[in-house]
Amino acid sequence: DAGVIQSPRHEVTEMGQEVTLRCKPISGHDYLFWYRQTMMRGLELLIYFNNNVPIDDSGMPEDRFSAKMPNASFSTLKIQPSEPRDSAVYFCASSFSLVAGVGELFFGEGSRLTVL
């Protein structure tokens, strides 16, 4: 398996534009996570899915952020409209279930977003 695949790796956009980040998890994993990493706040969980269903989106900063998982092999994180404070590295990760808890997370290489 190629691992978790994210695109684009880098995105530079202007304030107010729509941004869509994409993720392909590892086949067979039933959990998918979106994290955001900044120097100020570290690694924050935005939302996670279990079997394609959003379970907890309490980490999503505001209504400008939305995430979908239409099938087991694809997820998107959308920001509309984007703002400079959204500049960060966005990571997608996938995992399989354990009897108690979640197994190790497999991370993609991240999408570095810069909003001017």
Add this chain to the structure above:
Amino acid sequence: SQQGEEDPQALSIQEGENATMNCSYKTSINNLQWYRQNSGRGLVHLILIRSNEREKHSGRLRVTLDTSKKSSSLLITASRAADTASYFCATDRPGGSYIPTFGRGTSLIVHP
């Protein structure tokens, strides 16, 4: 809110020395995990230790867990320049959802 916090924030050592990083957390956990992140890359899983375990080894890595003190340590023995990276601990989110929550990490620099 973040559950785990790593200490120190930064660590600089010479190749061949041991590196020890600590993680403290606030509430009871089920699992604690350690990850490594090289500059500009995604996080890579190192070790998972369960709440009923006290110590685990993987190659040059040794992880301990003290649930009474709500703390864990990651020891890298005989460090190499290639170990230069940030190291994160991840604990279950408060409330028992088992979802990993990450600390801010320890930045390790190993000088050749």
